[in-house]
Amino acid sequence: MTGTVLGVLADDLTGGMETAAMLVAEGIDCAFVTDPDMVEASGPAEAIVVAQKTRVIAPGDAVSRTERAARALLARGARQLFFKYCATFDSTDKGNIGPVADMLMRVTGAPVTGFCPSAPGLKRTVYNGHLFLGTELVSESPKRYDPLTPMTDPDLVRVLQRQTAMKVGLLDHPVIDAGGAALEGAVAEKAGQGIRYFILDTIHDRDLDRIAALTSDWKLMTGNATIVQHYPPVWRARGLLSAPPHRRVLPAVNGKGVVLSGSCAERTLEQLADFEKAHPVLRIDLTAVESAASAVAAALAWAMPKLEDGPVGISTSAAPETVAAAQARYGRDGAAALAERIVGDLAVAFRSAGVRRFVVAGGETSGSVVERLGIRSLMVGPYGGPGIGAAVTEDADPVALCLKSGKLGPVDLFARALASMQNPENAA
Known part of the structure; x- marks a missing residue:
């Protein structure tokens, strides 16, 4: 090659x-x-x-x-x-x-x-x-x-x-x-x-x-x-690959787990509902938010005690009518920027608090989280189906991520992805 x-x-x-x-x-x-x-x-x-x-x-x-x-x-x-x-x-x-x-x-x-x-x-x-x-x-x-x-x-x-x-x-x-x-x-x-x-x-x-x-x-x-x-x-x-097929298994990552969702896709809303059957989920209503800082502070106060008992979810996702109301208040780009700021600030705070497993729903949301965490490269694991791709940062204190398109993935993806980060060999 x-x-x-x-x-x-x-x-x-x-x-x-x-x-x-x-x-x-x-x-x-x-x-x-x-x-x-x-x-x-x-x-x-x-x-x-x-x-x-x-x-x-x-x-x-x-x-x-x-x-x-x-x-x-x-x-x-x-x-x-x-x-x-x-x-x-x-x-x-x-x-x-x-x-x-x-x-x-x-x-x-x-x-x-x-x-x-x-x-x-x-x-x-x-x-x-x-x-x-x-x-x-x-x-x-x-x-x-x-x-x-x-x-x-x-x-x-x-x-x-x-x-x-x-x-x-x-x-x-x-x-x-x-x-x-x-x-x-x-x-x-x-x-x-x-x-x-x-x-x-x-x-x-x-x-x-x-x-x-x-x-x-x-x-x-x-x-x-x-x-x-x-x-x-x-x-x-065509002889363009001289090396034999490469097999990659991601290292296991433990630590607290969080789902951060900014996608408003119908599939993401279904996944949040499924995750909530066994884990607490906080839904942030952007139409009632005074500022990003106040929303982040309230979300952290809600989440921190619960993280000791297992993963939690925090979401700015909403149905179309709620999205329309948020856009009417902040403008289309303003509403999106507010949601991304909240989720990005939460990711930074959670990492500082020991969270090492993140599932992030939504392309724009994922970009904000990775950018705010200062991640510039990742080791990506093998594809396991729509929305099941996972990655780990390549540093001394690794963080595991599943960055999920809003429209993709099985209904029970959030819990499965968090569990697979602890044992990648058994990932679906």
Whole structure:
């Protein structure tokens, strides 16, 4: 192997961790960092994931931060860059998927690239360019109520075209299903028509195999984490990996455990309710908060006595109507910033109080927690299913984390994740 086979640019920490976990599960030696300055210091690695909190920041800031990471990965010799975003294509008409992709095309010199958000195993599929969550169009799912990136148009060709001056086209399912020379020919024909961005129909896992074979030599590819799992077999078949598969088991971490939740996704609300059956949960109502400091003080006063008896949960998550009320009071960005400030301050206080096991729900929330804890790199364990990826800091007093996407994971994830941190060999 020469250099790094894959450099991943993730637009949030939960997705970045999931991507790294999938590569680790496939036997790839994968490093995970949150700061581009750590890329060079990450040591030999077949893949490197740089996860930054760029999904919903201003497009210009997302572009500049991602470009810095991309150039660091290219300097390490990454033969391909992969821009990772959410399976629900979280973005607005201003970005950030389109603007970041435009920059990466320029930096890599890629002539074309693909967009593959699908995760068929999770019933996130694209057909005729339209994004489905199960049997529902994304525009008819709860995702239409997302407080930051509501998805109200299911046609990803239209969604992406509003974000970029590049010509966007579709590789529909019949040509994806044909694969091989037919698929390569379709790309060449459409590229000759000026199309540079391809939305990729994907409804089966076998479609991902065909897409991986098509794109494994492209300078740039984009999508959800799921497609990344399909690259290692292609790399091995093409002799790009000289080392045998790498097996990684995380060290056990004991100490107090806490769940911190900022996601308002329906799945997270269900997980909180399940966790509360056996553990105390404090729900912070942002519409009644006087200040972040007062909310943090009250939460700590509630939690500290209870931590001696086991894990606790603290949440700023809420149903859509409560989120709307908080946004009416503070503004959309103000409400999100307040929630992240509260959870970030709590994480710092809990770590000082001896908490060493954290489950954090929500991509933006996870970014705030990791940033406030000053974590710049993590050892990521193998993927165990949606939302079950785990990691440990690499220092003398390690902290274990499970950074969970708001929309993913089994209902009983919180308690299971905290328990698995104490015995990773038995993790689900």
